[in-house]
Amino acid sequence: MTQPKQRLLSLDFFRGLTVAAMILVNNPGSWSHIYAPLEHAEWNGCTPTDLVFPFFLWIVGVSIAFAMSSSKADPSTHKKTILKAIKRGLTLYFLGFFLAIFGKLLNDPAHALQTVRLLGVLQRIGIVFIISSIIFLKASQKTIFKTLIIILAVYWALLTFVPVPGVGYPNLEKETSLAAWIDRGILTEPHIWASSKTWDPEGVLSTLPAIGTCLFGILVGIWMRRKDVDNPTKVAWLFSAGVAAIILGLLWDLQLPINKALWTSSYVLYAGGLASVALALCYWIIDVQGYKKFTTPFVVYGVNAITVFFLAGLMPRVLNLIQVTNPDGTKTGILVRFYETCYAPFFSPINASLVWAITYVLGFYVLLYIMYKKNIIIKV
Template identity: 85%
Template sequence: MTEPKQRLLSLDFFRGLTVAAMILVNNPGSWGHIYAPLEHAEWNGCTPTDLIFPFFLWIVGVSIAFAMSSSKADLSTHKKTILKAIKRGLILYFLGFFLAIFGKLISDPSTAFQTVRLLGVLQRIGIVFIISSIIFIKASPKTIFKTLIIILAVYWALMTFVPVPGIGYANLEKETNLAAWIDRGILTEAHTWASSKTWDPEGILSTLPAIGTCLFGILVGIWMRRKDVDSATKVSWLFSVGILTIVAGLLWDLQFPINKSLWTSSYVLYAGGLASVALALCYWIIDVQGYKNFTKPFVVYGVNAITVFFLSGLMPRLLNFILITKPDGTKTGALAYLYNTYYAPHFSPINASLIWAISYVLIFYVLLWFMYKKNIIIKV
């Protein structure tokens, strides 16, 4: 007999908060007018926005530990669970691929597949989910911890010691590092990130430490599920681990800079440590102390996280193909029309951009609230 799955309200809250923040920073009214904390670091360094994606992958890891522990305990279900994880991961990959190719198929279908980006946020989530799920099912907690350490060490060694063909020395610059060289060689420039065409922030080699972020979350999830440890000890442990890994990440940053685009090993520790502290705080307030009234808006986001992220990416693509005739007779996309008509004239440029992004989050909240009330949960 398998044990029932546990569920943490604080985890749903944290997931929902993370996804809402992801939608906020991905949909400003104007990319030229954004408050500094809502932008990514130019290269090295870390802004609040740079923490959103690793937080989500870390949460995926915690969720794996909670959702798959009963299957892990039953050897007869391993194959079924792994196949289910592979199926789910592939769906996530192809949802991301669909978003990448959607606009191209409408504007220029003849070249769409020749220039589509092969990797991206949903694609990385899918790949990381498959690999991390298999590791969780087949490995002991001690082996998972060792795997995490090996991943971080190997990635550091590859990026800082292996000479880059055509360059001649190991480096961490945008276009000349080893990860960028691998992306150009395997993905080709036609299938990398459109803004660079020479490297990809969700590229092949940097997916390795991204798996490390998820494994970090898995280890936390395993600890949080323990029934022989009281809540106060769990909180103390989470805070302690969080602070220690933050410090470790900052120390490693001196030699291997914290960098989201490269997903450096120091970044894995730093972001994972902050995620641990954040979950400890949420867990203590929500699940232990019982303060739950404020959680509903973000729980609503959390239970349909992938659905809302996909829809939030699809909506602007659809709106861009709806043309509206302006009073001067020229045509513009519906997205630009709405922003320039109802937001830009009434606020300063940077506040108009922010208010647009907040409106976007609120619009999706209405949809998610309706789904929540009807108990509609779309499991990808």
């Protein structure tokens, strides 16, 4: 007999908070005017914005442990569950691919296919989800932990000891690292992140430690599901493990810098540790102590996380296809014109950009709240 799936309100809250933050930082009114904490680090280092994506992948791992535990206990269901995971992962990949090619395809289909970015946020989530789900189903907790350690160690060794062809020495720079060389070789420059064309922040090699981030979350999910451990012990151990991972990440940063674009091993530990501490606090406050009234806005985001992330990426692409004529005769996307008319004149540039982003988050909240009240949950 299979056990019913557990659901943590704190996990839905944490997921929703993370997705709302993703939408906030991805949709400023102007990319030229952004508060520092809402920007990514230039290269090495970590801002609050740099924690958003790893938090989400870590949460995916926790969710895998909760959603697939009953299947893991019954090997006869593994094939069905893996096929379902592959289908879901491919759906995520193609949603990301659709966002990357949308708009370009309408203007010049041939050029769009020749230059579309092959990897991205949703694509990485899909790939990581498939691989991590298979590992969870087929490996023991001890093996998952060992796999995480091996991934971090191998990736560290690849970045710091393998000479980069054409460069001659290992390095961690944007355009000359091993990760950048592999991206150019496998993806080719026309299909790499448009802002660089020489390296991709969601590239091929850096997907390996991203899987490590998800496995970190899976280990936490396994711990949180245990029936033989009381809640105070769960929280204490999770909090302690999180702090230990943060310290290890910061120590490793002295030799291997914390870097989101490279998704360095130190970054995996640092971000995973902070996520563990955050979930420990949320779990204690929400699920154990029962303080739930304040959670609704973010739970609303959490239960339809992928849906709102996709729509938030699609909406500006669609609306900016509608061009309006400026007084000087030039044409501008309607969303850009709306920002320049209704926001930019009434605030300082940086505050106008922030208010726009907040409006964007609140606007989607209205839609998600209606869906939540009607119990509409779109599962990708």
